[in-house]
Amino acid sequence: MKRTIIYSALLLATISTLLSFDIPKGWFIAGSQPGKYDMGIDKGAGVNGKNAATIKSIDGKTGGFGTLMQTCATGKYLGKRVRMTGMMKTANVKKWAGFWFRVDKKGSKKSLSFDNMHRKHIHGSTDWQQYEIVLDVPENASNLAYGALLVGTGQIWFDNINFEIVGDSVKTTGH
Amino acid sequence: MKKSISIALISVAFLLLSLDLPTGWHIAGNQPKKYEMGLDKGAGPNGKNVATIRSIKKKIYGFGTLMQQSLPDKYLGKRVRMTGYMKSVHVDQWAGFWFRVDKADTKETHQSLSFDNMQDRSVRGTTDWKKYEIVLDVPADASSLAYGALLAGTGQIWFDNIDFEIVDNSVPTTGKWLGSLKEPTNLNFEQ
Numbered sequence: 001m002k003r004t005i006i007y008s009a010l011l012l013a014t015i016s017t018l019l020s021f022d023i024p025k026g027w028f029i030a031g032s033q034p035g036k037y038d039m040g041i042d043k044g045a046g047v048n049g050k051n052a053a054t055i056k057s058i059d060g061k062t063g064g065f066g067t068l069m070q071t072c073a074t075g076k077y078l079g080k081r082v083r084m085t086g087m088m089k090t091a092n093v094k095k096w097a098g099f100w101f102r103v104d105k106k107g108s109k110k111s112l113s114f115d116n117m118h119r120k121h122i123h124g125s126t127d128w129q130q131y132e133i134v135l136d137v138p139e140n141a142s143n144l145a146y147g148a149l150l151v152g153t154g155q156i157w158f159d160n161i162n163f164e165i166v167g168d169s170v171k172t173t174g175h
Numbered sequence: 176m177k178k179s180i181s182i183a184l185i186s187v188a189f190l191l192l193s194l195d196l197p198t199g200w201h202i203a204g205n206q207p208k209k210y211e212m213g214l215d216k217g218a219g220p221n222g223k224n225v226a227t228i229r230s231i232k233k234k235i236y237g238f239g240t241l242m243q244q245s246l247p248d249k250y251l252g253k254r255v256r257m258t259g260y261m262k263s264v265h266v267d268q269w270a271g272f273w274f275r276v277d278k279a280d281t282k283e284t285h286q287s288l289s290f291d292n293m294q295d296r297s298v299r300g301t302t303d304w305k306k307y308e309i310v311l312d313v314p315a316d317a318s319s320l321a322y323g324a325l326l327a328g329t330g331q332i333w334f335d336n337i338d339f340e341i342v343d344n345s346v347p348t349t350g351k352w353l354g355s356l357k358e359p360t361n362l363n364f365e366q
Contacts, residue, residue: 052364159363
């Protein structure tokens, strides 16, 4: 356990000091192998020539995943059904990629709801497309966590993430 | 019997290392093998020990660091100033102290709450002994502190007299605050 912390710590130090991409404000790097990915803002690579975020594998072979993520308080989403949408583009994704969204409860290691789109199995090279995740945010939730992840090698770009409250007629996508 | 074997093994280890590792510190970085790191006995201003990091390759893409991790305990919920003295010779890229506050997120991942590696005010080239500082907030739910000195690229640095003290909120922080937000922010990555 201590070794994992030290390893993650030095990988985070590595990433923070020598990234080719700037980390977008309010976002941070995580994953099981964060050191195997370059993550951050790809200026002008967005849908309309604006910025997009990117995650790109560094080595030829990578077991594990990297994610660019954000966490925030539940705010106006507490007790509501929430749809997260975002645009994503992929290049040579050997395993899979996607957006992910999670609802947490303070003090509990188990999440209240979660979806990482792994059943959708986005892989290979795909053009800009909109994806969505719909989760319930229970009354006892304390924070939201979300981002995009890349499992294995390849590169993804993502942009225009949005959150909106939807009615019960919209089906949830996660667990 | 066991004690003499330990002594023998440690002696062998010391023979193989050119520099002793200071107790409680360890080597890291993304190119640790391209550096010699450890105690430079008597190289300090008053003939005392200092730590050093020295490149052993002519060209290095990456960095080495001598670092330590500890529990936050008395610093929880406080603003903390890390100070240290550093000297450099022929640093072709950059060097500095670094300090990071972490929170254990899940079993696999680790979240960084605040961080500063002095990259915006780094040590470069050849500089004399000078005091540097980093000021970070340590949230109440932090799980560990990590800190050390790093050398990116080639050259050599010496560093010594690292200290941590609690300061009040009138002292501005120097690093990046990475804690939890009130609502989803910067979702189009324009910032």
